[in-house]
Amino acid sequence: xxxxxxxxxxxxxxxxxxxxxxxxxxxxxxxxxxxxxxxxxxxxxxxxxxxxxxxxxxxxxxxxxxxxxxxxxxxxxxxxxxxxxxxxxxxxxxxxxxxxxxxxxxxxxxxxxxxxxxxxxxxxxxxxxxxxxxxxxxxxxxxxxxxxxxxxxxxxxxxxxxxxxxxxxxxxxxxxxxxxxxxxxxxxxxxxxxxxxxxxxxxxxxxxxxxxxxxxxxxxxxxxxxxxxxxxxxxxxxxxxxxxxxxxxxxxxxxxxxxxxxxxxxxxxxxxxxxxxxxxxxxxxxxxxxxxxxxxxxxxxxxxxxxxxxx
Numbered sequence: 001x002x003x004x005x006x007x008x009x010x011x012x013x014x015x016x017x018x019x020x021x022x023x024x025x026x027x028x029x030x031x032x033x034x035x036x037x038x039x040x041x042x043x044x045x046x047x048x049x050x051x052x053x054x055x056x057x058x059x060x061x062x063x064x065x066x067x068x069x070x071x072x073x074x075x076x077x078x079x080x081x082x083x084x085x086x087x088x089x090x091x092x093x094x095x096x097x098x099x100x101x102x103x104x105x106x107x108x109x110x111x112x113x114x115x116x117x118x119x120x121x122x123x124x125x126x127x128x129x130x131x132x133x134x135x136x137x138x139x140x141x142x143x144x145x146x147x148x149x150x151x152x153x154x155x156x157x158x159x160x161x162x163x164x165x166x167x168x169x170x171x172x173x174x175x176x177x178x179x180x181x182x183x184x185x186x187x188x189x190x191x192x193x194x195x196x197x198x199x200x201x202x203x204x205x206x207x208x209x210x211x212x213x214x215x216x217x218x219x220x221x222x223x224x225x226x227x228x229x230x231x232x233x234x235x236x237x238x239x240x241x242x243x244x245x246x247x248x249x250x251x252x253x254x255x256x257x258x259x260x261x262x263x264x265x266x267x268x269x270x271x272x273x274x275x276x277x278x279x280x281x282x283x284x285x286x287x288x289x290x291x292x293x294x295x296x297x298x299x300x301x302x303x304x305x306x307x308x309x310x311x
Contacts, residue, residue, distance in 0.1 A: 121197060124158075124199055137193055146182070150164075155273075158275045165268055188234075191240040199276065200274075201244050201272055202248075203247070205270055206256070209263045223252075228249065229248050246275070
């Protein structure tokens with residue numbers, strides 16, 4: 001206000017009251033958020049750096065999750081193969097439990113792992129080794145859904161492999177020596193195992209007591225022998241060495257599995273006897289040339305051949 005008659009002007013100052021603001025509209029939360037973001041970035045960086053180390057697995061754990069497959073090469077016994085064995089479209093898987101018995105089948109020479117190199121064969125002799133081989137054959141049969149068609153047992157002479165019919169599938173066509181497709185696949189799978197074995201084999205054929213005669217006198221003796229020979233040929237054609245077979249025999253109905261029911265179809269079978277070295281030696285002494293020969297006359301016995309020496 002001016003006063004009349006005054007030479008100077010009066011300055012008037014107006015004061016306004018400040019209104020209160022909520023604390024949430026301030027900038028303090030931005031500082032806290034920035035600190036939180038920085039901490040999260042640091043955490044992610046640490047996790048990213050240590051991530052490759054956490055993914056590394058120990059050899060034991062890695063082996064537990066491995067999926068070994070049979071492949072017809074050296075890995076059929078040592079479990080190191082990772083490729084499937086193609087049995088006419090059916091892959092065969094075998095457990096990777098590597099024991100001291102089947103570890104010996106692993107090739108020690110690096111040259112044996114080269115393409116075209118023949119894998120070494122193993123001679124099985126102890127009950128533990130034969131049992132491991134029996135389990136391997138059973139595993140192959142299981143993958144081919146042939147558990148009812150094979151029985152593998154350890155016997156004093158070696159390993160007895162019994163191949164037989166079941167209620168749904170016959171090993172041979174009735175009255176024939178032709179293998180059915182199911183049993184031909186089973187022979188192929190067994191040949192991949194027996195091809196790595198050095199032991200000799202005896203293959204025998206058996207029929208039931210039902211008479212089988214043809215116009216030319218073809219009977220159960222001929223049928224059992226031809227079926228055993230057909231099984232031998234299937235194994236050899238599938239990759240087993242022909243030198244592995246020591247003998248193919250015919251038994252007709254003379255050695256039934258069920259003597260109380262000789263006409264039962266369970267007696268029809270083919271048996272493969274895998275001989276130990278001792279059993280093979282005894283067999284060669286009985287049928288080979290390792291025994292002495294003598295000729296009897298009025299003057300006495302004269303040796304014509306000493307044991308172990310040629311004529």
